[in-house]
Amino acid sequence: MSTEQSTAADGFAYTLTRTLDAPVERVWRAWTTPERYAQWAGAAAGSVEMDVRPGGAWKATMLTPDGGQFPLTGSYVEVTENRRLVIGMDVPGKLEPATMAVELDQQDDRRTQIVLHQTCDSAEERDMAEQGSTMLLDSLSTFLTPQTSN
Structure with a gap:
């Protein structure tokens, strides 16, 4: 996995890139099917609702990990099946949602490159978002391992 950080004129950004051992359709389903998303993303069973458009x-x-729960909400900004999701995340106290882009690129019959990119308002926000995204990619990678059927 590679990580890039940059400070842009409009904020602080990070990009995470990883190659997953799964075809792009399987990675897409993991991100866009509520039951699958809940399994790997650490969501409470039955709490995930998605209108992917x-x-x-x-x-x-x-x-x-300490047993707490926190609700997340948002909307999809851009959806290109098996290629790109731009996800808006509602942030308390902010007028505009935070957005994260997820890009998928089929490498061969069984591997997909995933790139996550997000621009934040501060270095602290970027570091926290990057840490969370890294944990998401770690969990997604484990979920998609060949011995897992999903």
């Missing part, structure tokens, strides 16, 4: 809403209640 531009303007469609999503929500999930995430579980923390």
